[in-house]
Amino acid sequence: QFAKIIATASYTPDNVVTNDDLSQILDTNDEWIYSRTGIKERHISTGQDTSDLCIEVAKKLLDESGYDASDIDFIIVASMTPDYQSPSTACIVQGAIEAKNAWAIDVSAACSGFVYALTVAEKMIGGSNKRGMVIAGDVMSKAVDWSDRSTAVLFGDGAGGVILESSQKQHILSSNLYAQGKKANCLQSGKSPVTNPWIKSDSLSKENSFEKLSMNGRQIFSFVVGNVSKTIKDYSEQIDYYLLHQANARILDQVSKKIGQPREKFLQNIEKYGNTSSASVAILLDEAIKNEILTLGSGQQILLSAFGGGLTWGNILIKL
């Protein structure tokens, strides 16, 4: 049983924050941010949580596909900023759109979330699972430390997703997922403290604080250029477009050079959204479809490649 993408959608909060806006609240400036990351602006929630962004995407997917919520057999949400540890954000979405026949689960793979979730979803298609929603969403603005200029300027809020449907023809030609847990401390966010009556807590304030995002950018950067390039090089002769996680424009420069592929094959929208973590590849895919660079059913071959906290990374080769 194969699977194919039959609809794509994305959603970002209306509130746009430019680099100049950030220079009003942080010791930073447009020149530094743009030259080092390629980011010009990002969308920042004014109160919407991750489930709200994902619900907007889910509603768009139903509109675009013409399916009713009751036609959806499962919902997988990828996020590193879920509304709760429980219930899953996928369950909140399931309830909101009344997808009464869908089971629901969250996937936690940081910026690799959409690629991980799409791979899991493809394996679930078959039998009674004919149609699934795969939505990646992150409200990174609630995770970042807004006093840390080295990370606060990098991230944005957003969500994107697809409907995956069982198909007689093969469209997802290969997918590979990877992890390197030894480098778990390169990107951390949201540690929940262990507290109970049997633990004598010395500093109460530390105990209950929700750990804000911390990132060892240099380590991740070199990890990505090395490992990601190595794992996508083998596909190169058959790819029309590369859709890489939008973490940093310099990454696209370096990976394209390392694998000897034209830079213009590497789609980019980081200038508008910043790093939306799990959502970035999903938003990039939807925008490429909506502006007709990519067309469902065209036979175009694309490589989705995402990398980030975990450390995790993953690649999916898709024939549209």
Ligand SMILES: O=C(O)C1CCN(c2ccc(-c3cc(CO)ccc3Cl)cn2)CC1
């Ligand atoms: O040039 C500078 O000083 C700084 C150097 C550090 N930078 C970084 C470093 C790492 C990332 C990053 C993050 C993730 C997580 O989504 C995944 C993959 C990457 Cl490569 C993004 N930016 C910004 C410019």
